[in-house]
Amino acid sequence: MKVAQKHCRTIWPDARCKFVQIIDQTKLPFAFEIVRVQSLEQMVHAISTMQVRGAPLIGVAAAYGMALAMLEDESDAYLAQVAELLIASRPTAVNLAWAVGRMVAALQAMPHTRRNFTAWRLAANIAEEDVAQNQAIGQHGFELIKSMYQNQLIKDRPFNILTHCNAGWLATVDFGTALAPIYAAHDAGIKVHVWVGETRPRNQGAFLTAWELAQHGVPHTVITDNAGGHLMQQGLVDMVIVGADRVTANGDVCNKIGTYLKALAAFDNIVSNQRIPFYAAVPSPTIDWALTSGKDIKIEERNGDEVSSIQGLDKGGKLQTVRVIPLESSAANPAFDVTPARLVSGIITEKGVFAPQNLHECK
């Protein structure tokens, strides 16, 4: 999507396949810095320090990490070593292991001398697949928005979409998942306005979603995570779209902590004669067919420091971390929650939009 009027992706190789460039996401939203990644070691660093983050993007970054490694050494032994190193750089990221596995399988089948060339081509393919998938999600979601926009009871007002966390292009190579339909609608001339929940504790909404919407020129307003319910009561939310870390076979949606509260509020309020629609937008591989219900998901408990401290820009323009709870108190930090399928209007995938009870059609 656009940054300062120019089209940009989160990751791209140089034309001669010698290095990769990434947006350093740890500097956002207060600085836009492009980093040149020239070695496997630098890519492992970029992944582990979250210069690149978001499940789809991590997968692509790892694929390019293997390509960089093949510049150094095309041997079997090194291939195995590199795979291990990359997978360990963010141990819980499923896409990372998947992308690395795919690269290893393809490269092992090749003679050593062709591995370098193949690795760069395959990494580029994985990146393009991500883009195509997200574009398809965007198109299916756009059709939903368009039909709701046309059926609005009150005409000539913005179509208000609430989102949570960051499931935008910054989490992918381009377009994003939850934000892809919003970009598609905006680019097609629909007057959308996005309520961006700040998404404590890590503030990915305020830091990343707001930044990418601002860069692309999509009208938006940041709100506290507390404010979503009230806005729905006031008729100021026409639709909720979020991403998901995992969707189970029954349509339960596991996503960033706080998603469940927004889903409850959407279900409790009426807009244009229906409950406020609540959608999760995901690539179909995010659906975990092995799990029959979200109750089976073990929720990651992250470090309480993420709650007790917050990073922001001080008056001198420097990033500062400040403590926001008493020194005598401690914090708990469950990172995700599960929104039961009964509160979910549908799952938007690259294959189409599916109500939870029909999700099996997406298999």
Place this chain on the structure above:
Amino acid sequence: MKVAQKHCRTIWPDARCKFVQIIDQTKLPFAFEIVRVQSLEQMVHAISTMQVRGAPLIGVAAAYGMALAMLEDESDAYLAQVAELLIASRPTAVNLAWAVGRMVAALQAMPHTRRNFTAWRLAANIAEEDVAQNQAIGQHGFELIKSMYQNQLIKDRPFNILTHCNAGWLATVDFGTALAPIYAAHDAGIKVHVWVGETRPRNQGAFLTAWELAQHGVPHTVITDNAGGHLMQQGLVDMVIVGADRVTANGDVCNKIGTYLKALAAFDNIVSNQRIPFYAAVPSPTIDWALTSGKDIKIEERNGDEVSSIQGLDKGGKLQTVRVIPLESSAANPAFDVTPARLVSGIITEKGVFAPQNLHECK
């Protein structure tokens, strides 16, 4: 309640009625500072800069402000001038206007020479009435907790209460409203544990509620506002108690933004074979009998700067304000929301506990 093992109130006069002492709440939770307020001017400053805050406490502070003024000048003209000045120090605070009105009425009926003496006595009475009211709220709420604690399906585990914002002793002279039952239960030996929602944007939960619970020795854990629903799904919340800025005749509860989301989640989840009970604790004058429904309440929209910036302690131990949304984005900041009576188990008042449909019995 206790601060560092010693009993403390938020405001108290010196024994010779020459000055008043307050806790400077703008310094909490990172510093505990007592400020000596020696003149009307200083009290106006303390109220307007929120060194004292919380509706009941502001009322008492204003009453002591009048007492300080009577040390200076007991004339009719000055009395009127002082009243105007105090009321303007926090224009929207209903308790402030009420306390000032009560002081003025009593003092006007006195000969000038007795006004100084009367003012100090009356201010002390208003303070004691607040304390007695909160103790009664605490006692009624304690009975609720005790009976739920005894009926818990799983014995020998802490009784988990979730609260939002600060309706503790810091908002009153002592004991608080929502926290009064918790202190009573803790002091009576019930093993309570409090989930403290940080309460963005102003973080009164993380800053004030956590601090006062820590000082009194009540086990507690700070969470993001996003986490409450998930904890309820996990069976980790036995009861929700919040304060309220206003309760309408039908039992709708207007309280800090985000309260409605917690009430929805409580209603959606089961603990010990019932929906998680959701209570608001308020002095009965907080019930606005003139309003039949919360829909009639106009919600204050506060400055977006409260969302876009946050204050905390930097690594050098200094308070810093940092920006937490992009420079290109703006924020909306509705300050309160309305929890419909259908989600409210009861209103805890100094007169007893009333289900919303029986609230008229409290009149």
